[in-house]
Amino acid sequence: MVDSAEAPPRVLVVGAGAIGAFYGGQLARAGAQVSVVSRADFEAVQSVGYDIRSPLGDFVFRPAQVLRSAADCPVPPDYLLLCVKTVRGLDRAALIRDAVGPHTVIVLIANGIGVEQELADAFPHNELVSVLAYVAVSRTGRGTVQHHALGALAMGNFPRGVTARTERLAGLFRAAGLSCETQDDIAASRWHKCLWNIAFNPISVLGGALDTRAILAPPEGEAFVRRVMQEMCRVAAANGYPMDEQVIEGSIRSTRAMTPYKTSMALDYENGRALEIDPIIGNVVRSARRHGVAVPSLEALHALLCMVQDRAEAPAPG
Amino acid sequence: MVDSAEAPPRVLVVGAGAIGAFYGGQLARAGAQVSVVSRADFEAVQSVGYDIRSPLGDFVFRPAQVLRSAADCPVPPDYLLLCVKTVRGLDRAALIRDAVGPHTVIVLIANGIGVEQELADAFPHNELVSVLAYVAVSRTGRGTVQHHALGALAMGNFPRGVTARTERLAGLFRAAGLSCETQDDIAASRWHKCLWNIAFNPISVLGGALDTRAILAPPEGEAFVRRVMQEMCRVAAANGYPMDEQVIEGSIRSTRAMTPYKTSMALDYENGRALEIDPIIGNVVRSARRHGVAVPSLEALHALLCMVQDRAEAPAPG
CATH class of the missing domain: 3.40.50.720 (NAD(P)-binding Rossmann-like Domain)
Structure with a gap:
């Protein structure tokens, strides 16, 4: 040494x-x-x-x-x-x-x-x-x-x-x-932290740079966040990192309680910067596919984000 | 008379x-x-x-x-x-x-x-x-x-x-x-026409006013459009209007072939007008729930559109 x-x-x-x-x-x-x-x-x-x-x-x-x-x-x-x-x-x-x-x-x-x-x-x-x-x-x-x-x-x-x-x-x-x-085993914490990110980051971008309050405002919003997090829990479990689904309710509750907040991905989107799609959601979707875990909500968010990114990177129409 | x-x-x-x-x-x-x-x-x-x-x-x-x-x-x-x-x-x-x-x-x-x-x-x-x-x-x-x-x-x-x-x-x-x-039975034609609309209208808005080419550009895009249409076919069938799923492939093919096109919902979104959420997707989602048909991709699109609409209607932050 x-x-x-x-x-x-x-x-x-x-x-x-x-x-x-x-x-x-x-x-x-x-x-x-x-x-x-x-x-x-x-x-x-x-x-x-x-x-x-x-x-x-x-x-x-x-x-x-x-x-x-x-x-x-x-x-x-x-x-x-x-x-x-x-x-x-x-x-x-x-x-x-x-x-x-x-x-x-x-x-x-x-x-x-x-x-x-x-x-x-x-x-x-x-x-x-x-x-x-x-x-x-x-x-x-x-x-x-x-x-x-x-x-x-x-x-x-x-x-x-x-x-x-x-x-x-x-x-x-x-x-x-x-x-x-x-x-x-730091990966356990990664899965745990990503539970919030995988819901709020993509949704904030796809809603057109929404903050956390706007995401949770309509009843459909909270229900959707919950489904996204449930799917995430299933992928984490398939990777050997089971999470108590009570964590989901705690996460939604504490997000409601906090000052409305715009995610880093929403800020990147607003400022025309590249989005962290793979670490936040893409790699989780691919892991789900490998493990045969159905994640239709994650697939939806991922597909939409890929379109947003492709368009942002496309040359401007001449 | x-x-x-x-x-x-x-x-x-x-x-x-x-x-x-x-x-x-x-x-x-x-x-x-x-x-x-x-x-x-x-x-x-x-x-x-x-x-x-x-x-x-x-x-x-x-x-x-x-x-x-x-x-x-x-x-x-x-x-x-x-x-x-x-x-x-x-x-x-x-x-x-x-x-x-x-x-x-x-x-x-x-x-x-x-x-x-x-x-x-x-x-x-x-x-x-x-x-x-x-x-x-x-x-x-x-x-x-x-x-x-x-x-x-x-x-x-x-x-x-x-x-x-x-x-x-x-x-x-x-x-x-x-x-x-x-x-x-005009409803049969309504279900049929809505097959295209329910995919391309919501996605065009959520991608930030994408045209049809941008929606189909990433591989994830076409796969997602297909899943959305498959779910729509299942809801139509539950309502007594079965559609041959070959219609989906034909629809995607002809959309690829046409001049890139921005949907009416994307134009409404860009111009700050109200979105036809219920006729295009909301009523289909509710029908799916009544019939017990799982439509996770439609639920995702619907939840995201509701957030977009709620935010558009919210008073501007003071």
């Missing part, structure tokens, strides 16, 4: 949007030496760092180095935090390959189901840590990030287990004041 | 948009005395009539009278053509009540399933003729209508049968040069 409890770990954040800047900044506060790859905000971040506003306390995150691409990274980091969306056409392995050394731990902070395998295949000899972020955070301008609420993390190695390096990383996040749980 | 083969029948068109003006104009060409209720285009139509452009020959339709409401109708017509959309919040019976006399035949030109009963209940002693129009026609300005293609009609009394007055009306349309079929 090259790890040393004394030397601050070197961290490289790739995809330093709101999530990457926020969690990278937390690691820096905990003493890690954190660099970032940032193309879009390069000048702003280079000159003044990230201005992070948070109910937990505002802070400025000045990365050790600001790079334009992973290829500019002089020494492979101990941890490479990959915080990009999992969207069609983005080769995540290519994005980080030049910065991954033989001992680099790849840390994937991402939503959804089936997001790790592509990276495990591309870097079979590296540790891969799968991370779920329970956080509301958004980029508000060049190098500026607003943290709205929450912040807890759950992580574990892919496909399972928790190594010493993963525990060390979790310790850094905790040192920064965040809740960070390590889990022997 | 007060009908006389000699006296030209008096016709009142209520809802004189593109469909009403086009078919009212055809009846006038065949010798009927046709008046219209037109609020939106009153001045234009009053002064110069309807300018109807058609590949079958342009013509001007000057109504016998132009009225602002059915209450202004001096004598009940022999035929009252009702050509409004069947949308939530529009009381169609109230719209025509003041013009319906004891011998008035109510002629409903409308899309979808379950559109007649409300009128049959409101006017139990009047003949009710249920009409399907196979036509592409649009309003292009005040008092101007463009007929693009087709024009055939199918009609029959509701709930079934064909009376002499219905045959007489059909004869007038034929005299104007249109194909017009009378059918003893």
Whole structure:
């Protein structure tokens, strides 16, 4: 082991949007030496760092180095935090390959189901840590990030287990004041978190960027959300992750109670950005087909989202 | 019978948009005395009539009278053509009540399933003729209508049968040069026509005003259209109208072959108008529930459309 409890770990954040800047900044506060790859905000971040506003306390995150691409990274980091969306056409392995050394731990902070395998295949000899972020955070301008609420993390190695390096990383996040749980089988949490996402994200887009209140407003809306979640539970069970269906009622109840909220997918749709279709629903539909689980509501949402995405990517009519 | 083969029948068109003006104009060409209720285009139509452009020959339709409401109708017509959309919040019976006399035949030109009963209940002693129009026609300005293609009609009394007055009306349309079929059981044609509408209308809206090509572009799109139509066939069969599922393949094939086309519901959606949700899909879903037919794809489309409509009708956030 090259790890040393004394030397601050070197961290490289790739995809330093709101999530990457926020969690990278937390690691820096905990003493890690954190660099970032940032193309879009390069000048702003280079000159003044990230201005992070948070109910937990505002802070400025000045990365050790600001790079334009992973290829500019002089020494492979101990941890490479990959915080990009999992969207069609983005080769995540290519994005980080030049910065991954033989001992680099790849840390994937991402939503959804089936997001790790592509990276495990591309870097079979590296540790891969799968991370779920329970956080509301958004980029508000060049190098500026607003943290709205929450912040807890759950992580574990892919496909399972928790190594010493993963525990060390979790310790850094905790040192920064965040809740960070390590889990022997992180996939269980992925299925659980995706239960909400698979209903509210696609529906919010297909209704034309609806918020959670509009989705639950008509009686047909709540009933549909329930059917979608029931189908999701059946796919999770077929994958070895049974969920108590009471979770569904709790999820609907708490969504009704919260301030109306527009999902990240709805915001991506409104802003013409690529949609995370495969991690949020596509991979679940394919898993259902492999297991012979009927998911007609999920199939409907998936088909409609594919049309929306195809149209968005089509050249404008001339 | 007060009908006389000699006296030209008096016709009142209520809802004189593109469909009403086009078919009212055809009846006038065949010798009927046709008046219209037109609020939106009153001045234009009053002064110069309807300018109807058609590949079958342009013509001007000057109504016998132009009225602002059915209450202004001096004598009940022999035929009252009702050509409004069947949308939530529009009381169609109230719209025509003041013009319906004891011998008035109510002629409903409308899309979808379950559109007649409300009128049959409101006017139990009047003949009710249920009409399907196979036509592409649009309003292009005040008092101007463009007929693009087709024009055939199918009609029959509701709930079934064909009376002499219905045959007489059909004869007038034929005299104007249109194909017009009378059918003893017009509901069969309604189910058949709705097979296309129930797939392409909702999907076109939910995809964000997609045309037929965009709907069929992704492989998931065609498969989804097929599932929607298969469910529709099962509901039709449960209602006594079995359809050969080969019709589905023919429908998909011919839709692929035609010029990409945006459905009327997609156009209504784009223009902020009310959507014909119940006749196109809502009534079919309710019928499926009554018959215990599982229609998860239709339920999905219906729930999503209800959300879209609720949001469109909600007051803008202040």
